[in-house]
Amino acid sequence: MKLLEPGATLDGFVVDACIHSGGMAHIYSIHYAATATHGQSDPGFPMAMKVPRMANGDGAENIVGFEVEQQILQSLKGSHVPRFVAAGDLMRVPYLVMEYVQAKPLQHWLDQRRETRQPIDPATIARLGAAVSRGVHSLHQQNVVHHDLKPANVLIRDDGSAVLLDFGLSYHGHYPDLLAEELRKAIGSPVWMAPEQVVGMRGDPRSDIFAIGVMLYELATGELPFGDPQTDGGLRQRLWMDPPPPRRYRPDLPPWLQEVILRCLAPEAVGRYPSAAHLAAELANPEQIRVTERGTRTKGTSWRVHFKRWIKAAGLSYKPSPLPTVQIDEVPIVMVAVPFKGATDATHFSLRTAAQRSLGSRPGARLACVTVISPSETSSTEAAKSEANVHTRYLELLRHWAQGIDTEQHQLSLHVLESGDVAQALLDYARGNHINVIVIGAATHGLALQRIVHTVPMKVAMAAPSTVILVKAELPFSALAKVRVS
Amino acid sequence: MVNLARSTRELLTCVKTFTTPRSASNRLAYDLFKSHAFGIVKLALLSDIHSNVQAFDACVADARARGATQLALLGDFVGYGADPSAIVQRVMAMVDEGAWAIKGNHDEMACHVPPVSANQARGEVTAAWTHAQLSESELTFLDALPLTHQDGSLLLVHASADSPERWRYVYDARGAGTSLTAAVGLSADIRYVFCGHVHEQTLYYQGRGHDLLQFMPTPDVPIPLPSHRRWVATVGSVGQPRDGRAEAMYTLFDRDASALTFVRVPYDHSRAAAAIRAAGLPAFFADRLARGE
Numbered sequence: 175m176k177l178l179e180p181g182a183t184l185d186g187f188v189v190d191a192c193i194h195s196g197g198m199a200h201i202y203s204i205h206y207a208a209t210a211t212h213g214q215s216d217p218g219f220p221m222a223m224k225v226p227r228m229a230n231g232d233g234a235e236n237i238v239g240f241e242v243e244q245q246i247l248q249s250l251k252g253s254h255v256p257r258f259v260a261a262g263d264l265m266r267v268p269y270l271v272m273e274y275v276q277a278k279p280l281q282h283w284l285d286q287r288r289e290t291r292q293p294i295d296p297a298t299i300a301r302l303g304a305a306v307s308r309g310v311h312s313l314h315q316q317n318v319v320h321h322d323l324k325p326a327n328v329l330i331r332d333d334g335s336a337v338l339l340d341f342g343l344s345y346h347g348h349y350p351d352l353l354a355e356e357l358r359k360a361i362g363s364p365v366w367m368a369p370e371q372v373v374g375m376r377g378d379p380r381s382d383i384f385a386i387g388v389m390l391y392e393l394a395t396g397e398l399p400f401g402d403p404q405t406d407g408g409l410r411q412r413l414w415m416d417p418p419p420p421r422r423y424r425p426d427l428p429p430w431l432q433e434v435i436l437r438c439l440a441p442e443a444v445g446r447y448p449s450a451a452h453l454a455a456e457l458a459n460p461e462q463i464r465v466t467e468r469g470t471r472t473k474g475t476s477w478r479v480h481f482k483r484w485i486k487a488a489g490l491s492y493k494p495s496p497l498p499t500v501q502i503d504e505v506p507i508v509m510v511a512v513p514f515k516g517a518t519d520a521t522h523f524s525l526r527t528a529a530q531r532s533l534g535s536r537p538g539a540r541l542a543c544v545t546v547i548s549p550s551e552t553s554s555t556e557a558a559k560s561e562a563n564v565h566t567r568y569l570e571l572l573r574h575w576a577q578g579i580d581t582e583q584h585q586l587s588l589h590v591l592e593s594g595d596v597a598q599a600l601l602d603y604a605r606g607n608h609i610n611v612i613v614i615g616a617a618t619h620g621l622a623l624q625r626i627v628h629t630v631p632m633k634v635a636m637a638a639p640s641t642v643i644l645v646k647a648e649l650p651f652s653a654l655a656k657v658r659v660s
Numbered sequence: 661m662v663n664l665a666r667s668t669r670e671l672l673t674c675v676k677t678f679t680t681p682r683s684a685s686n687r688l689a690y691d692l693f694k695s696h697a698f699g700i701v702k703l704a705l706l707s708d709i710h711s712n713v714q715a716f717d718a719c720v721a722d723a724r725a726r727g728a729t730q731l732a733l734l735g736d737f738v739g740y741g742a743d744p745s746a747i748v749q750r751v752m753a754m755v756d757e758g759a760w761a762i763k764g765n766h767d768e769m770a771c772h773v774p775p776v777s778a779n780q781a782r783g784e785v786t787a788a789w790t791h792a793q794l795s796e797s798e799l800t801f802l803d804a805l806p807l808t809h810q811d812g813s814l815l816l817v818h819a820s821a822d823s824p825e826r827w828r829y830v831y832d833a834r835g836a837g838t839s840l841t842a843a844v845g846l847s848a849d850i851r852y853v854f855c856g857h858v859h860e861q862t863l864y865y866q867g868r869g870h871d872l873l874q875f876m877p878t879p880d881v882p883i884p885l886p887s888h889r890r891w892v893a894t895v896g897s898v899g900q901p902r903d904g905r906a907e908a909m910y911t912l913f914d915r916d917a918s919a920l921t922f923v924r925v926p927y928d929h930s931r932a933a934a935a936i937r938a939a940g941l942p943a944f945f946a947d948r949l950a951r952g953e
Contacts, residue, residue, distance in 0.1 A: 355873075
């Protein structure tokens with residue numbers, strides 16, 4: 175379709191200006207015409223209209239990506255995607271009207287880096303990475319895999335949250351994949367495409383984690399981990415090759431960040447973070463990341479290892495993926511609320527048993543140990559009660575509590591939250607971190623007082639975004655001494 | 661009042677334009693007009709009922725509760741199950757009220773019972789019994805059913821549109837492709853081919869390549885089926901699911917929204933099984949209902 179002039183109308187919408195001319199589509203800012211047949215008033219947020227570029231005579235097959243985006247955007251909910259407003263008839267006037275999100279693309283940080291020649295500080299990279307991961311996880315929870323994440327498609331709002339754009343290459347587990355064909359071909363943007371996408375596999379949420387890894391690599395080093403391959407052979411390199419460690423380009427990069435980036439870029443999906451929520455949890459707590467040799471190395475992988483992988487990769491071919499939600503449900507994040515005030519050993523023992531049981535036999539499950547302390551416990555004037563000191567003390571208590579939990583199979587993180595409202599603090603944490611199961615003590619958090627007040631476990635159970643397991647303490651150890659053999 | 665007058669005027673214009681659709685481009689508009697004018701907006705597709713009254717009643721009730729305005733019955737009303745006459749009576753009443761019905765291989769077999777042979781298939785075992793249960797008028801009704809039914813862009817057939825009388829199974833993308841090619845040969849307007857016969861719910865669609873692709877649907881999720889593409893769906897079996905689950909299957913097509921929803925309905929399969937045993941039919945036909953095989 176030819177460029178629309180300001181003032182032009184289309185299906186009851188008036189064009190204000192062309193705000194973007196991409197290779198595939200024009201994007202216009204628009205508003206409803208006063209005499210719109212829809213009888214609609216403006217929805218309360220600015221709107222953008224995406225109109226695919228089509229040469230005369232182009233048929234439907236040339237705008238499959240547009241059709242896919244229409245379907246998927248209509249199905250998506252939540253704050254990490256632009257809100258859907260309207261879609262034009264694909265055969266008559268194809269267009270898509272959505273919320274115009276005012277936010278900066280991730281590309282902005284890369285451009286700034288190039289202009290100022292100043293590296294981006296690791297804390298900022300972690301913050302951006304965690305925000306993108308949370309947005310991506312919310313897609314995966316809706317059975318959608320983006321498959322085309324890149325710095326131009328990821329926006330960051332002023333409040334730090336991410337919005338994802340452009341679902342033209344995306345995959346919806348509940349809809350037929352219109353982009354598929356019998357001879358599975360690579361679909362995606364070469365720079366950011368995951369190895370399994372190269373062999374035509376679609377629908378694995380961990381493909382998006384690979385793309386996040388490429389973006390983090392760019393933010394950290396200004397380089398592309400696998401270049402911008404133009405040939406099939408070049409594209410296939412990532413099936414067996416590790417990229418140069420980021421610390422080779424930037425020796426001052428903290429090992430934890432290299433650890434995260436290289437884990438995202440593992441050639442086999444199983445070597446990456448099992449879900450984007452896990453990645454977000456890791457980036458939100460850099461100081462607790464377990465750094466291995468991968469995080470510190472500055473030399474590339476040996477040719478022997480690459481050769482072995484190359485042989486293995488030669489046999490790789492298309493395999494269908496299970497539904498995205500099924501995959502991420504396999505690797506839940508369990509949150510356990512551990513109280514210390516007035517809690518007995520028996521309570522701690524029962525909580526630990528319940529937490530272990532909830533992690534179950536799933537090797538990828540992750541445990542977040544959370545304790546909530548009152549703001550009155552810290553003080554800005556007394557050194558002994560300084561926030562840092564108090565937090566360190568509680569982290570130590572949590573670490574002690576967690577002894578005996580299998581940390582080889584399960585990632586573990588420890589968190590001290592400060593709040594006067596224990597239930598609200600736990601709920602906020604659970605919502606913000608995509609927690610799948612909350613384990614909470616019944617007695618210690620005052621279930622017995624339920625008849626008198628809304629106690630913490632009941633408040634949590636009623637408002638929780640997930641399953642809640644209420645743990646009753648086993649027989650207290652103190653009672654054991656009283657048991658007599660008669 | 662203004663709205664009413666306006667819609668009446670629109671309707672009259674439509675009637676003038678579309679009472680006889682001449683061109684293919686008029687055809688889609690005609691479909692739309694017809695579906696609005698006669699309320700054929702939500703179509704319930706039920707197939708392979710196999711004399712299972714409990715499952716059939718449960719599916720029809722579910723479809724009505726979901727706002728189905730037109731029933732399409734895709735054949736194999738009888739065979740295997742214990743209540744052939746009750747089912748045919750229901751189907752006859754529904755057809756009187758405007759439901760579409762077509763013939764399946766088991767209906768054909770019940771009318772023209774094949775001679776007993778040593779290696780006859782399971783279905784044929786019950787054909788003679790079924791024949792004996794049905795009255796003359798019920799048999800006449802079954803035998804007179806058409807093999808296909810076309811309504812605008814929609815073609816209904818029990819098995820494959822490629823020689824419907826040969827009852828070819830649409831088990832994979834290739835079979836679906838053959839059926840679709842034959843359907844388009846009948847009429848270039850056809851966009852949707854809905855069939856039964858295989859007792860499973862599957863959607864076949866056009867991807868980027870030439871051949872059709874198979875898609876395994878999740879029950880209860882409306883799937884967009886825009887009419888600029890062509891689609892083949894096997895709607896599943898009401899009376900004898902064979903995918904390891906006992907719930908009856910049927911499929912809803914919302915023509916207004918071009919959305920297809922595969923549905924599963926729990927029903928009292930123990931009563932259906934008890935009826936099979938009480939009728940003295942082989943226990944195998946009763947046992948398989950609980951296991952969905």
